[in-house]
Every structure is written in structure tokens, then in C-alpha cells.
Amino acid sequence: MQFEPSEAVRHWATYAPDSIALVLDERELSYACLDRDVNHIAHCISQHSPKDRRIATLCSSKYELLVAILATVRLGKSAVILHPHDSADILRRCLDEASARSAIVDRVSISQPNLQQALSDCNILNFNTVSPARSDPLSRLASPSPQAEWGVFYSSGTTGLPKGIARDQYSVVVELLGWCLELQLTAHTSFFMGRPIFYTGGLILVLSTLLAGGTVVLPSDVSWQTYQDTLERRPIDLAFFIPTQLRQFIEEARKAKTGPRFARTILVMGEVISGQEKSDANRLLKSDIIESWGNTEGLGTITRPGDLQDCPDSIGRPFLTDLMFVVDEAGQLLPSGKVGRLAGAVEAGFTEYCGRPDDTRSTKRNDILISDDLGYVDERGMFYVLGRTDEVIEVGEGLAVLPDLESQFRSLGLTKELCMVPLARGPDLTFAVAVVPFDDSAPKQPDEFLEILNQRCPPHIRITEVRFFDALPRTATGKIMRHEVARRFMERPS
Secondary structure (H helix, E strand, C coil): CCCCHHHHHHHHHHHCCCCEEEEECCEEEEHHHHHHHHHHHHHHHHHHCCCCCEEEEECCCHHHHHHHHHHHHHCCCEEEECCCCCCHHHHHHHHHHHCCCEEEECHHHHCCHHHHHHCCCCEEEECCCCCCCCCCCCCCCCCCCCCCEEEEEECCCCCCCCCEEEEEHHHHHHHHHHHHHHHCCCCCCEEEECCCCCCHHHHHHHHHHHHCCCEEECCCCCCHHHHHHHHHHCCCCEEEECHHHHHHHHHHHHHCCCCCCCCCEEEECCCCCCHHHHHHHHHHHCCEEEEEEECCCCCEEECCCCHHHHCCCCCEEECCCEEEEEECCCCCECCCCCCEEEEEEECCCCCEECCCHHHHHHHEECCEEEEEEEEEECCCCCEEEEEECCCEEEECCEEEEHHHHHHHHHCCCCEEEEEEEEECCCCCCEEEEEEEECCCCCCCCHHHHHHHHHHCCCCCCCEEEEEECCCCCECCCCCECHHHHHHHHHCCCC
16 A cells, blocks of 8 residues: 555655655654665564564654654554553553564663563564664565554553554554545644654654655654744644643743744644633644544544634544544434433544453444543534543532543642542542642642632532642653542552
8 A cells, every 4th residue: 555654755755855754853854764764674674573463662762663663564564552661561461462572672662671571572673783784675565455454552541451452554544644634734744743652643643744745843852942942943833732731831831921932733632621721722822723532443523723712612523534423321322412422433443452352342333433432512513522431420410520620620720730530438429639739829738729629619529638749640641640549549648
């Protein structure tokens, strides 16, 4: 399939060799350089693991991870994209479920004890020690068929139990085409990527930009200063952040003495974000704000800039390739305005969860994908997400929508971070809130916070405990680990 990212890199290396594919901090790499490195690692894989169908990629460097993935796919093999910072136990379990017996690592990753433990039974190819190939025997390989497995993606693991989500060539290419059309990506697009590329959203957007022949800016460290420095050096058409990053940038912009440099458009996805927060970002960061919702399994929605004024809390309409709706727990269609699971029939759907047939059957029912996110659709066909199934909790005759309550608490301007969790204590369900307070304006005692937060809660919701933290536990991709916060509340305070 010529229209596939590893083949697209070869195409642009042939017909636009000097065009800039990647910007890595101060370094610019052309499509010719990227293609050369991809071909080199593909040659090494062919010599190192000729019979393995799936190759794990565990590189800490964004560039080396991208090259490892593209090289694996160029050979018609399947890239098992793992998070190198996960624990040895999680990595070992993922490798076993995916039946991956070979792994590509880099210098930073292989020095980490967790990887050394996880890969003790694997055939290891160290990206930084392989010798350059003398010839290029892979210059005209036959392209993999659309039915071939492209890769196995691992979710961010907010529950601590990531699933291996297998996608075939056709599924991945359809999703990339969808992004190219929705974001109007071209060979002139410059895209600042604020997420790791072992995070599915970051990787898919990088591949979509390379498919179109554009330029991806991949900073090693993503901070407000990095973003501003990049904008000073080059114009940015699109920038991608999760809501946590966007909130940090909003605070930085509020404190700045001069107006910020800005990208034309900021794309936000990965967590629930309120319309007010998007409006604040639009006003303070001077960029159009669009939001996308989706899951690694293949469902997706997206907004347009004008939707921020018309329906600020909406996550938008389905992608051009998708048909979406809302269903109940039995998979029956629900009317507009009724809360249920976001679901859809999609061209870019996943194949299976590796080693988990029961989970696959639960998510794929009669060719329909049913997500773990709860939301609703309005009369115009615009979708809204409330949160995951463990974030929307029945309390008496009402609901506790944790992301919505957290957004209200954040609007008080008293916290750097917070996370609300249910407490299974006593006959009536109550809640706790973990708080990282601002140093200056915040109340100094948890009981003061408790009173303020309860004043913002509806009558059926009661917070019984507030605890201060220096920082909240996060996944390798930056998302707060709600299950870990809940576990800490169940333990006695130190």
C-alpha cells in the first residue's frame, strides 16, 4: 500500500528530499535523512529478527521511537508500541500478551532497570549500536497488504492495566486520511507535537503530517518556554496538547507581562475539558481552539473553531469516516439528550485486544464499537462527553460527574491540580478530593478547602475528606491516575 506512512516517507524522500520532515529542538531533518534512517533500521531488523511478526519498540527518544516504528512497518511487520517508563511487571505482561519476542531499544531505555528486567527473555536490538548497512536491499520492498496488522497500540493505562489494541493497515490508513482531511494537512503544514509519540494521539498526528509531506516539531521537553521559543523561530500552524498542558499554559499566559506568541490553531484532546477552559485558552493563547475526542480503538469526533461559540462544551461531530451514536449498557440506541455510552460503526476500528477475547467481544458487538466513555448527543448531532464509566457515578437519584465537578473546583483558582474520587465508606457514598494548592492564595488547612468545595457541590454530593499533596500521580503521558489517588485515600495518612 503506497498510501501508508512508511511508504509516504519514501515517496517524499524521492520527490521532495530536502523538505523538512522533523524539527528536533535545534536540529532539522529532511525527508531524505528520515528515510535513510528508517531504511537502515529496517535492514537491521531483517537481519536481527527475520521470522518475528511483531516487534516491540521501547525507545525513550522520540526520533528513535518513530524510526523504529516506521522501519518495522516498512518490513510488513507489526510494531508493538510500548511505554518505556512503565513498570517491569506491566511491560513483561504486555510483551507476553502481544507475543512479542524481539524489541528495539535505545541507549536511554536499555539503561533503565525496569526494561532490563522486562526484556530478559527478549531478542534485543539496540538502536544506538547497530552498524550502518553497506547496501540498501530494501529499496523496493513489496508493500504490505491492507489486511496486514500495522501495529499494537497500548492505552495510557489510567487504570494501571493497559490493553494491547491491534490495528490493521487499512484501519490505520483510514484514520490518518481522516486527520489529513479534518485538519487540512498539507506539505506546507507545521505541526508542534506536545505529546509523546508512544501516546497514540501523538503518534497518529505525527504519521498524518508525514503522510501529507508536512513538518513535525518534536521538542524533547514540552514546556511553556519551549513552546514560546519554538514560535519565535518558526510559524506553527497546529499545536497539540492535552487539557492538563493547556491549563498550565493558560496560567503562564495570565502571568506573562507581554502577549504570547501563538500557533494558528491548538488541538486539544485526551481528557475532559470544559467550554470555559477552551474559551480561556482561545482568549489568552490567541489561537483557534478545536477539540477532538477519541479512543485508540478507532472512534473519534472533532470540533471546528466556530463550535467554541455555538456549543462550547461539545466534543463535536464524528469524523468523516465514522458513524456515531449513544447506546445503553445493552447496546440499544438512545435518543438525543439521553446519557449513555458513546459508540459507533467505524472504518478505522481495531481488530482485537491482544490475549483478551472477552474484552474484545465486550467492546466490539455486531460490528459496533462501544466505548467506556459516557455522554450524549444533541438534536444537531453534536456530541458531549461526561467522563469514563468510573467517573460518572450514581449517587442516590442523581449523578456525580467527577470531571465536571473538578472543572468547577479549578475555576476557583485555588489549586494547581486536583482529583476527586469516591470513598466506599459508610452506608452513603461520599467523596474525597486530592489537592495540590497554590502557595499564596489557597486556604492553609484541608478543612477550609472542604467547606469551600462542598459549597460548590449539589445537595446529593458530599465531600468528607480533602488531603494536600505535593504532586498527583500521573501516567507516563501526563494524565492523573485516578485509581492511584483513590488507593492513597484508602491508606492511612502518613
